[in-house]
Amino acid sequence: MAETARVQVAGEVAAGFEAVREEFAAVVAGEPADTGAQLAVYQGGRRVVDLWAVTDAQEAGDELAPLFSVTKGAAYLVTALLVQDGVLDLDREVAHYWPEFAAQGKSALTLRALLQHRAGVVGIPGGASVDELADEPALAARLAGQRPLWQPGTAYGYHALVIGALVGEVVRRATGRTVQEIYEERLRSPYGLDFYLGLPEQLAGRTRDVLPMRPTPEQAAQLAAGVLGEAMRIAFNVEGTPDITVYGNSPLVRANGPASAGGVGNARGVAGLYAAALTGLDGGPALLRPDTLARFTGERTAGADVVTGEVEHFLVGFETQQVRYPYLGADAFGHCGAAGSEAWADPSTGLTYAYARRLWAFPGGAAPENLRLGEAVFKAATA
Structure with missing residues (x-):
């Protein structure tokens, strides 16, 4: 019988964050050896946690992997910068920027409401191929002419694989440039962040595939018993890509970096991105002014998400964090990814946090260990 690979923890923590290393070690000790977990934290623009799991294979802390909907956070930061610049107005109708979107009763929907997932065009009925999801301009054109599942603005539901195409088309119409281009110019490249919306070919050797979930028999029974409503089946493209790992591992998705869920990166890159926006990095200025942050974090979607059932799911674009992590402030913002990131x-607190893993966590979305890891970070930072 082959010897089970030993999982160890590599990396560093700043003084006072030793308990975070202990908690991370406890998490990875209970996971399969190929989970590929990474944790990075900044406080006040300084990196205070940089940890990753290693086995006998000696995996590197800078390895990259598909991060799925963590990508949305990057797209929303681009949008926030454009609002801050006066290029976009949250309270202008989407059709002001993109006239074709007015079709099928969507003319009154504002950019704010679109970012809050209120449009009602949650996906392609009948399913879309991976290649179709990777082509955002074509996807946006299809969605513009689509009849919404509900009267726009009257409810909200997670537009899981299409919100990036919708917001991205607004950005493209307003600026003549894509979200990916602006992200690269204003966010990724200036800070040297290892989080890409469009993976350069030369980085393919550092990139690992995401691994499908390995449910226990009990977990498999829970998944099989789940009843998916129409909105969820459309939003998660069940008819088109029943195994979403195929999307994340697609070379075309990685190359195009669709803004809904096509980003590739690591925990260092994502935590650094949020730090650049919130506090600035290593003594530099914050990208977002306090008034801009307030416009994107001061309003929660009331009631339940009609796709996922989550309560108070969104701020403006970003996911609400305090509902999931009650130790955080009411204006904490961010986004999880399907495989557990x-x-x-x-x-x-001036904290920014990123956790990534390659092995899909049950049941999908933010992995359960984020609750305990985040709490350890919060306690260390506020002790």
């Missing part, structure tokens, strides 16, 4: 920024 999580990213958030907490203005009240």
Whole structure:
């Protein structure tokens, strides 16, 4: 019988964050050896946690992997910068920038409401191929002419694989440039962040595939018993890509970097991105002014998400964090990723957090260990 690979923890923590290393070690000790976990944290723009799991294979801390909907956070930061610049107005109708979007009763929907997932065009009925999801301009054109599942603005539901195409088309119409181009110019490149919306070919050797979930028999029974409503089946493209790992591992998705869920990166890159926006990095200025942050974090979607059932799911674009992590401030913002990754920024403490893993965590979305890891970070930072 082959010997089981030993999982160890590599990396560093700043003084006072030793308990975070202990908690991370406890987490990875209970996971399969190929989970590929990474944790990075900044406080006040300084990196205070940089940890990753290693086995006998000696995996590197800078390895890259698909991060799925963590990507949305990058797209929303681009949008926030454009609002701050006066290029976009949250309270202008989407159709003001993109006239074709007015079709099928969507003419009154504002950019704010679009970012809050209120449009009602949650996906392609009948499913879309991976290649179709990777082509955002074509996807946006299809969605513009689509009839919404509900009267726009009257409810909200997670537009899981299409929100990036919708917001991205607004950005493209307003600026003549894509979200990916602006992200590269204003966010990724200036800070040297290992988080890409469009993976350069030369980085393919550092990139690992995401691994499908390995549920226990009990977990498999829970998944099989789950009843998916129409909105969820459309939003998660069940008819088109029943195994979403195929999307994350697609070379075309990685190359195009669709803004809904096509980003590739690591925990260092994502935590650094949020730190650049919230506090600035290593003594530099913050990208977002306090008034801009307030416009994107001061309003929660009331009631339940009609796709996922989550309560108070969104701020403006970003996911609400305090509902999931009650130790964070009311204006904490961020976004999780399908395989278990999580990213958030907490203005009240100046903390930014990113956790990534390659092995899909049950049941999908933010992995359960983020609750205990985040709490360890919060306690260390506020002790």
